[in-house]
Amino acid sequence: MTTVIADHVSKKIKRADVLNDISYTFYDKHIYGLSGRNGSGKTMLIRALCGLIYINHGTIKINEKVLHRDISFPSSIGVIIEKTDLLPEYSAFTNLKILSKVKRVASDQDIKSAIERVGLDPTSKMPVRKFSLGMKQRLSIAQAIFEKPEILLLDEPTNAIDKNGVELVRDILVEEKERGALIVIASHNQDDLDILADTVLTVEEGHLVGNDEK
Numbered sequence: 001m002t003t004v005i006a007d008h009v010s011k012k013i014k015r016a017d018v019l020n021d022i023s024y025t026f027y028d029k030h031i032y033g034l035s036g037r038n039g040s041g042k043t044m045l046i047r048a049l050c051g052l053i054y055i056n057h058g059t060i061k062i063n064e065k066v067l068h069r070d071i072s073f074p075s076s077i078g079v080i081i082e083k084t085d086l087l088p089e090y091s092a093f094t095n096l097k098i099l100s101k102v103k104r105v106a107s108d109q110d111i112k113s114a115i116e117r118v119g120l121d122p123t124s125k126m127p128v129r130k131f132s133l134g135m136k137q138r139l140s141i142a143q144a145i146f147e148k149p150e151i152l153l154l155d156e157p158t159n160a161i162d163k164n165g166v167e168l169v170r171d172i173l174v175e176e177k178e179r180g181a182l183i184v185i186a187s188h189n190q191d192d193l194d195i196l197a198d199t200v201l202t203v204e205e206g207h208l209v210g211n212d213e214k
């Protein structure tokens, strides 16, 4: 079983409380939707859960291991945060191939099938700098899922993606949940939240205020 436990998590930037005493337990085989206005703290929460920022108070435990104490980042995780960095001069396949060398858990076949799954061509030599915004976003999804991670933290995963692509991405995320992934999605797209989320959490001025279990 995979668990991510936020326990009294707070983060201040300058003097502003961007995360304010957040306590919540996330489980596997579940999609959590983060809803909230611009600047409410959704991205900060995602950054905190994947270890990209240090928090000022509280703890985050990934499978009972405390982030920044026992581990520096979760070992089995796929992340999309705005402007996920891709290497613009290389093809889709080469981008994922380079990433795969870090952990060595994905084969070339895993890379190809992830690229195919998001509707891109794994044999294409087109460099990513020539990709449209939507194509880059699709590749970001492939990048997040290709190693079959236990945890997926996705900030606006359907951003810039066309209608057919959005349906494809939603199908992929449901398949990933059924595979057993713990998925957190921040989205302004109400349809994404309605269709995908088993639980919708509302973030307001750094607090988790709503917990709408469907």
Ligand SMILES: Nc1ncnc2c1ncn2[C@@H]1O[C@H](COP(=O)(O)OP(=O)(O)OP(=O)(O)O)[C@@H](O)[C@H]1O
Residues within 6 Å of the ligand: 013, 016, 018, 036, 037, 038, 039, 040, 041, 042, 043, 044, 045
């Ligand atoms: N690098 C930064 N330096 C200072 N403050 C920041 C920084 N990044 C974010 N913040 C502040 O943290 C707060 C939460 O921002 P966050 O990006 O988490 O909001 P969000 O809910 O994801 O918004 P959006 O819906 O626009 O993506 C905001 O008040 C923002 O101004």
